Amino acid sequence: MTLPEPRVRKGDTQPVIFVVEDQPELVRALRINLRARQYEVLAARTGREALALAASRPPDAIILDLGLPDIDGTEVIVELRRWSKVPIIVLSGRSSPGDKIGALDVGADDYVTKPFAMAELMARLRAALRRDEGEFAADAPRTVAIGRWLVDLAAHQVTPGSGDGGEQLRLTPTEWRILEMLLHSPGQLVGSAQLLTGVWGPGFQQRTNYLRFHMARLRRKLEDNPARPCHLLTESGMGYRYQP
Numbered sequence: 001m002t003l004p005e006p007r008v009r010k011g012d013t014q015p016v017i018f019v020v021e022d023q024p025e026l027v028r029a030l031r032i033n034l035r036a037r038q039y040e041v042l043a044a045r046t047g048r049e050a051l052a053l054a055a056s057r058p059p060d061a062i063i064l065d066l067g068l069p070d071i072d073g074t075e076v077i078v079e080l081r082r083w084s085k086v087p088i089i090v091l092s093g094r095s096s097p098g099d100k101i102g103a104l105d106v107g108a109d110d111y112v113t114k115p116f117a118m119a120e121l122m123a124r125l126r127a128a129l130r131r132d133e134g135e136f137a138a139d140a141p142r143t144v145a146i147g148r149w150l151v152d153l154a155a156h157q158v159t160p161g162s163g164d165g166g167e168q169l170r171l172t173p174t175e176w177r178i179l180e181m182l183l184h185s186p187g188q189l190v191g192s193a194q195l196l197t198g199v200w201g202p203g204f205q206q207r208t209n210y211l212r213f214h215m216a217r218l219r220r221k222l223e224d225n226p227a228r229p230c231h232l233l234t235e236s237g238m239g240y241r242y243q244p
């Protein structure tokens with residue numbers, strides 16, 4: 001079997017992948033496999049070490065264990081998401097739906113359970129890096145109006161469109177990711193499976209209840225009349241559409 005070409009950004013340095021894991025053998029295996037694919041690797045053994053390192057040298061993606069010697073990996077995600085959108089792939093022995101939902105809801109991008117196939121983890125990493133790059137595409141809109149709100153996708157701020165100041169609206173990381181995908185295709189249907197994969201990762205295509213929950217919250221925050229939305233529309237059985 002031939003491996004796909006490693007992904008290296010044109011004219012850029014190697015992507016930096018940050019491994020947060022307390023098992024030395026696993027760190028070694030990940031390091032070897034990541035380096036073989038032209039990634040630069042940084043590693044931390046504890047959650048606090050990870051937070052300090054991520055702040056001093058922001059990585060392009062993070063592979064994160066949940067069971068760490070000091071703070072829980074979920075806490076690391078919460079802390080990181082206060083300031084960073086870096087793709088986070090959880091790599092954990094915990095396999096219950098509750099663990100997965102918990103990690104994804106606080107802002108993880110993907111979840112791989114141990115034992116895992118290295119090739120699959122690498123494929124998910126490539127997907128996470130691609131998604132991240134897509135979000136910052138040069139032709140993407142920067143500021144979009146929804147009703148009386150102005151959504152600044154670059155600054156990640158929602159402010160009253162009247163321009164006379166007023167309080168910002170706060171959105172969760174999950175709400176941001178859904179909104180970004182919809183706003184990048186104004187007037188177009190974005191399929192539920194595409195949204196679920198884009199926001200939660202592969203394997204979540206059936207979880208349309210996640211979308212219903214978060215779309216309802218987005219409407220309550222952004223629509224003048226959430227019961228009769230004008231901008232964040234449901235296409236029954238298919239997906240959602242942002243109507244400018």
Ligand code: CA
Nearest residue numbers: 022065067068
């Ligand atoms: Ca561990």
